[in-house]
Amino acid sequence: MQTVDGGVLAPKGFTVNTASCGINSPKGSRKDLVVIDAGGTASAAGVFTTNRVQAAPVVLSKDHLQTGMARAVVVNSGNANACNGEPGMADAREMAALVAEGLSVPASEILVASTGVIGRPLPMDVIREGIREALERQALGPDPDAAESIMTTDTVPKTCAVRCDLDSKSAVVGGIAKGAGMICPYMATMIGVVTTDAAIAPGALQAALRRAVGKSFNCITVDGDMSTNDTVFVLANGAAGNPEITRPEGDAYERFAEALEHVCTDLAKKIARDGEGATKLVEIRVRGARSDEDARTIGMSVANSALVKTAIYGHDPNWGRILCAVGYADAESDPDTIDLLLCGHQLTRDGQGLPLDEPTMRKALSASEIPVEIDLRLGDGAATVWTCDMSHEYVTVNAEYTT
């Protein structure tokens, strides 16, 4: 596996075009719509938010994915098209229909994602014009700013691509994501789009995506708020020419799944690092749990603790907050067997504090990446999750925005 440039454009056969519609900012001021075209009907898979409140594009895309095939993805930022009732569904359907018309395919081959303010009608006039604009520009060639066009409060575009070998052919997996900013700032909405030129059947693709998301996007948290719009799509157009991977097993499948997991993990960590107001990426590695699921539950409990996140922001080695969050997680732990390392320094043995050199720890905590290692010493379960610290800027971003 080898890292390459180009994000979603790195795999063969994909084109990407963007528009500055003016959905929630003046027209032309920033890209807010993108069409990612597989160049032909592709195997497609998706995973979505498990929130009971689901945005219209989530409902629509789930329906369109039933065939396991899709041609293109259209994503807008600036408006989540959530809590908009039947008019919202009609708007999502129209977005799909407009892209489908431009590409001369059935509307069911178009996947839709939206991110932005909740509960405001989509401004369909500017979106219609934007989709037309994006499709016209497609004739002129690709536009590389896909990652930028789906940003909301993100501060940097997030892309990743890797090359892997599948049965003597080389295939590429590329992705873009937008993060863990809130939207406008109504919502933390995570959207990821992954493209690949690997030939892989829909069932195997869905299995690989589910596995990759389980170890990447489902292992990050910025503020514990799960969005109505969270969506990850993958389109596989087969342009690499490898023998089609038909089932979720075997060498080629494993290699593809690894590449997909690498891209998803890279994008997930970029989202965590760019969480609203974040100054640090925090990596929490839990081992010795009764199960991998228990390890993830405990890791997420620590990652979601406002006390842990503010302490890390303040370079404060208060390990008691970490043990406390382990203890209230809904997973088995024994306070008398926990070993904790912070920035490589062991702070507890058997759940009791060891002598702590405060200046050394404060210096270690000033780094931009903070490793937290928790060994429960109960079993073989392990998981790694990522979060960011919680700063004054987090409160500013989320409180001082004027709607």
Next chain:
Amino acid sequence: MQTVDGGVLAPKGFTVNTASCGINSPKGSRKDLVVIDAGGTASAAGVFTTNRVQAAPVVLSKDHLQTGMARAVVVNSGNANACNGEPGMADAREMAALVAEGLSVPASEILVASTGVIGRPLPMDVIREGIREALERQALGPDPDAAESIMTTDTVPKTCAVRCDLDSKSAVVGGIAKGAGMICPYMATMIGVVTTDAAIAPGALQAALRRAVGKSFNCITVDGDMSTNDTVFVLANGAAGNPEITRPEGDAYERFAEALEHVCTDLAKKIARDGEGATKLVEIRVRGARSDEDARTIGMSVANSALVKTAIYGHDPNWGRILCAVGYADAESDPDTIDLLLCGHQLTRDGQGLPLDEPTMRKALSASEIPVEIDLRLGDGAATVWTCDMSHEYVTVNAEYTT
């Protein structure tokens, strides 16, 4: 039921004495230890944190409560005596023994609670002296500063007392609590001590306490972090002379339970309002849920949302965040039936936004108490929970403290 002054000293027969030991601040600078004496062996009950990591005084007090009887409670602030292993247990036992010796009762009649830094040995030399000092002063009469002596990052002492009629005798229920500051600031540790002169058997007292805590202290959250030390005690010394309430049923029991719930709810709301950095008390009333438990789960999901809490701090009427937190709660809801009122203004009907007058809403949100009403329209379940907003000061208190 009628409100009276005096907190834990309002019921007959109780004495309260404090000391300035210097546990985590210079000796004499602030009260950090209190002994609350029932004047004789009293019915006693307690509820404790469900965190797997439990402080030594929690483990000890659970053991001492097995008889259902106790004479006195000793509480210190400045040190949580948590994650201290066997030496921590020995220290908790010594605290009980010292108070027991002074009162000439068995150590098993003394309940202990601690709040403060985690993972530091208790400074037993100053605590020994403080307990001696408090017990000597007891001979001189009561000291009314109980609530102050258990404060950590609390900004105001929290007390409440009410009088109720039980079978023609008048009884008083009084309480103190410390909140939802972190400790030093290692922990959010909630401690409450309730006294009453009602005559009530231990089993009925435990039942009434469990019911009251379920609707009060268990319905507040500041940051979602559950402490290793959370403790609520109640001591009932029978000095009111009412016929003893022997079982959790009947008129007198119901009146006592109501009074106890009133005191606990009042203290719980005071804790929420005084949450670290808080500028507002937020009251979330959920109705129309499938069950009371579902209503509480949904209320707590909204109350713990950093996005909801920062929005309220910023006077931002972004109801999408509230619906989002309803949707990801682990309880049944239907996005298409939710009616939401914020500060008395209906913002959604059937889960869809209604026209919103922004200046009116911003003005309403500048109040110091913010009611949020959520009607799920699915059943008869209801619950009310309380929280505070999340401000820059919250981050400051928890990040910028120098250990």
